[in-house]
Amino acid sequence: xxxxxxxxxxxxxxxxxxxxxxxxxxxxxxxxxxxxxxxxxxxxxxxxxxxxxxxxxxxxxxxxxxxxxxxxxxxxxxxxxxxxxxxxxxxxxxxxxxxxxxxxxxxxxxxxxxxxxxxxxxxxxxxxxxxxxxxxxxxxxxxxxxxxxxxxxxxxxxxxxxxxxxxxxxxxxxxxxxxxxxxxxxxxxxxxxxxxxxxxxxxxxxxxxxxxxxxxxxxxxxxxxxxxxxxxxxxxxxxxxxxxxxxxxxxxxxxxxxxxxxxxxxxxxxxxxxxxxxxxxxxxxxxxxx
Amino acid sequence: xxxxxxxxxxxxxxxxxxxxxxxxxxxxxxxxxxxxxxxxxxxxxxxxxxxxxxxxxxxxxxxxxxxxxxxxxxxxxxxxxxxxxxxxxxxxxxxxxxxxxxxxxxxxxxxxxxxxxxxxxxxxxxxxxxxxxxxxxxxxxxxxxxxxxxxxxxxxxxxxxxxxxxxxxxxxxxxxxxxxxxxxxxxxxxxxxxxxxxxxxxxxxxxxxxxxxxxxxxxxxxxxxxxxxxxxxxxxxxxxxxxxxxxxxxxxxxxxxxxxxxxxxxxxxxxxxxxxxxxxxxxxxxxxxxxxxxxxxxxxxxxxxxxxxxxxxxxxxxxxxxxxxxxxxxxxxxxxxxxxxxxxxxxxxxxxxxxxxxxxxxxxxxxxxxxxxxxxxxxxxxxxxxxxxxxxxxxxxxxxxxxxxxxxxxxxxxxxxxxxxxxxxxxxxxxxxxxxxxxxxxxxxxxxxxxx
Numbered sequence: 160x161x162x163x164x165x166x167x168x169x170x171x172x173x174x175x176x177x178x179x180x181x182x183x184x185x186x187x188x189x190x191x192x193x194x195x196x197x198x199x200x201x202x203x204x205x206x207x208x209x210x211x212x213x214x215x216x217x218x219x220x221x222x223x224x225x226x227x228x229x230x231x232x233x234x235x236x237x238x239x240x241x242x243x244x245x246x247x248x249x250x251x252x253x254x255x256x257x258x259x260x261x262x263x264x265x266x267x268x269x270x271x272x273x274x275x276x277x278x279x280x281x282x283x284x285x286x287x288x289x290x291x292x293x294x295x296x297x298x299x300x301x302x303x304x305x306x307x308x309x310x311x312x313x314x315x316x317x318x319x320x321x322x323x324x325x326x327x328x329x330x331x332x333x334x335x336x337x338x339x340x341x342x343x344x345x346x347x348x349x350x351x352x353x354x355x356x357x358x359x360x361x362x363x364x365x366x367x368x369x370x371x372x373x374x375x376x377x378x379x380x381x382x383x384x385x386x387x388x389x390x391x392x393x394x395x396x397x398x399x400x401x402x403x404x405x406x407x408x409x410x411x412x413x414x415x416x417x418x419x420x421x422x423x424x425x426x427x428x429x430x431x432x433x434x435x436x437x438x439x440x441x442x443x444x445x446x447x448x449x
Numbered sequence: 450x451x452x453x454x455x456x457x458x459x460x461x462x463x464x465x466x467x468x469x470x471x472x473x474x475x476x477x478x479x480x481x482x483x484x485x486x487x488x489x490x491x492x493x494x495x496x497x498x499x500x501x502x503x504x505x506x507x508x509x510x511x512x513x514x515x516x517x518x519x520x521x522x523x524x525x526x527x528x529x530x531x532x533x534x535x536x537x538x539x540x541x542x543x544x545x546x547x548x549x550x551x552x553x554x555x556x557x558x559x560x561x562x563x564x565x566x567x568x569x570x571x572x573x574x575x576x577x578x579x580x581x582x583x584x585x586x587x588x589x590x591x592x593x594x595x596x597x598x599x600x601x602x603x604x605x606x607x608x609x610x611x612x613x614x615x616x617x618x619x620x621x622x623x624x625x626x627x628x629x630x631x632x633x634x635x636x637x638x639x640x641x642x643x644x645x646x647x648x649x650x651x652x653x654x655x656x657x658x659x660x661x662x663x664x665x666x667x668x669x670x671x672x673x674x675x676x677x678x679x680x681x682x683x684x685x686x687x688x689x690x691x692x693x694x695x696x697x698x699x700x701x702x703x704x705x706x707x708x709x710x711x712x713x714x715x716x717x718x719x720x721x722x723x724x725x726x727x728x729x730x731x732x733x734x735x736x737x738x739x740x741x742x743x744x745x746x747x748x749x750x751x752x753x754x755x756x757x758x759x760x761x762x763x764x765x766x767x768x769x770x771x772x773x774x775x776x777x778x779x780x781x782x783x784x785x786x787x788x789x790x791x792x793x794x795x796x797x798x799x800x801x802x803x804x805x806x807x808x809x810x811x812x813x814x815x816x817x818x819x820x821x822x823x824x825x826x827x828x829x830x831x832x833x834x835x836x837x838x839x840x841x842x843x844x845x846x847x848x849x850x851x852x853x854x855x856x857x858x859x860x861x862x863x864x865x866x867x868x869x870x871x872x873x874x875x876x877x878x879x880x881x882x883x884x885x886x887x888x889x890x891x892x893x894x895x896x897x898x899x900x901x
Contacts, residue, residue, distance in 0.1 A: 197896060201529040202554060215892075220885075286696050287707055303635070306696025310874045313699065394522060396646050396701025400863070400870050414526050415861030416893065 244329020269327035484538035539777035545841035588764030592801035599720035626715035640692030642714035659757035661750030722799030
């Protein structure tokens with residue numbers, strides 16, 4: 160029996176389509192569907208309430224506060240990750256002794272499990288016996304231990320930990336691109352009398368433009384939806400209220416208030432915010448290109 | 450010939466594989482597995498549970514008990530998820546308010562047989578009230594440990610302080626115990642320490658409201674956060690935080706103990722008997738005694754007349770839909786037998802107050818070295834239990850156990866914690882923060898259908 164090329168094609172694509180539908184499309188659509196219900200997270204009670212969850216959230220001060228904290232967290236971590244990541248990649252693209260070893264070490268924060276990283280950082284930042292306070296105190300930088308997990312500093316601590324954990328991704332991406340910039344461009348710039356700074360701004364940075372576009376986009380999405388790092392930081396102590404970002408608030412609504420409908424509505428809003436931000440970002444990039 | 454032999458071997462092999470495939474599950478099914486989730490993650494309690502299981506399995510060859518220790522924070526979510534997935538464990542610990550909520554949903558099986566085996570009269574009255582709904586026991590406390598006001602006796606004696614009777618007395622004591630010991634202008638010892646995490650702030654607010662003659666919710670489920678009793682409690686806390694170590698809001702339960710045994714704080718308002726073990730392990734040499742760390746009876750508020758404490762007393766719950774509930778009951782009966790239960794209690798002797806009167810009087814228990822060393826701590830716990838001053842988290846009146854199945858959601862929502870943070874850390878007036886919390890709680894209860 161001869162199978163037509165078209166049938167064979169469909170048969171080959173079908174398992175993939177099925178998997179995408181089952182694992183991606185269905186959960187997303189089900190999430191959207193749930194957001195129109197008042198539903199207990201674990202019991203089968205549910206009632207259709209239309210847009211009530213969305214209308215409630217628009218008037219919910221905790222939602223706006225979470226959106227604000229999430230924005231502060233994602234914007235500050237992205238800026239710092241990119242700045243640190245590009246700087247580190249520039250250093251690692253130079254030739255020096257032990258470069259390969261240092262490259263390996265730089266990747267370390269990205270490959271250790273988040274839970275391990277958080278335990279480590281909570282120990283380092285502890286205001287009773289933490290190493291960081293000890294060093295700051297010994298160097299005379301602070302006169303009293305800093306309360307890294309308290310109201311005033313917990314966001315800074317979270318940003319610090321997140322930048323440490325995720326900047327290697329920027330390093331990796333930028334370093335890969337740096338290695339493909341033709342040396343002739345630098346030579347030509349040198350001939351034209353460009354110093355190191357000008358070479359960076361007029362040769363390196365334009366060459367990194369496309370990779371940075373993708374890196375910022377991906378990191379932006381990942382940081383805005385980051386849950387584990389934020390959540391783990393306040394388990395067993397920590398001023399949680401002051402870093403309650405949108406994913407954490409969505410989790411709380413779903414698994415602590417047991418309001419799956421509201422939790423889903425929050426997830427849908429998060430998705431909407433990301434789509435809007437991505438559209439603006441694409442637009443800005445395109446305009447820059449023109 | 451060789452081909453023929455190979456054929457025979459293959460056929461025999463195939464038959465064996467088929468037999469194993471058929472008989473394997475049947476053989477495995479012979480041992481009935483009882484899944485047990487508990488919240489005692491410390492090594493000593495896990496070891497005690499393992500030992501009890503070994504002895505139980507030796508006596509009941511057909512039953513296998515699989516115990517899993519879970520952190521408090523993970524338990525409720527895991528229970529709910531397991532029920533949603535249709536595969537709950539046979540037995541699990543759960544906060545009394547969780548037990549109340551699950552019982553109201555009809556997902557628990559009674560434990561009357563276990564209570565009968567222990568002897569109902571052998572239980573403290575307080576314990577009966579925690580797990581009994583109507584005529585049946587749907588929860589049975591594994592051990593009770595009341596919250597304690599731990600203080601540095603040596604420092605208090607130096608300052609001539611006595612057991613504070615009222616919140617005002619406590620504030621005075623906290624002020625007196627906040628000290629710059631070396632004269633460098635910096636505070637070396639803070640008057641009091643409390644944990645800043647959600648669970649403990651909820652526990653604290655429940656206690657303060659009970660000690661101030663108030664309620665968290667009325668009989669129609671309307672939150673009572675804007676009432677005088679709550680405003681007074683918030684203002685008291687605001688004052689008290691002046692004598693707490695900076696950054697207290699970021700301190701977890703363990704860190705507050707570290708404040709105590711590390712000499713950073715002179716009182717611990719949300720202390721527990723578990724602290725005695727930590728003091729013995731970590732306090733400076735020679736300090737691990739009631740001469741240095743003793744307990745006071747908690748004070749009451751201006752609108753209240755008697756103290757209040759919270760009891761850490763997770764209940765055992767038996768789940769409908771689990772595979773081997775009968776075997777689970779057998780395990781629990783075994784668990785509460787004096788020799789077994791004694792070993793469990795002795796794993797954290799000052800925190801695990803026995804639920805049976807017989808064990809409390811048992812010479813083997815009374816001769817436990819730690820029980821002798823920290824007798825005063827246990828006496829105060831017994832005082833709270835006997836005088837009915839100790840209740841589970843967020844329970845103000847015993848009827849709340851039956852009538853307020855939403856307390857678990859209130860706890861999880863962090864509404865009370867946010868209110869406390871606003872008053873103590875953000876300078877929001879108590880009335881304003883309370884009004885905001887009231888609105889949030891009302892919205893939540895309306896959404897859940899408990900409030901009209």
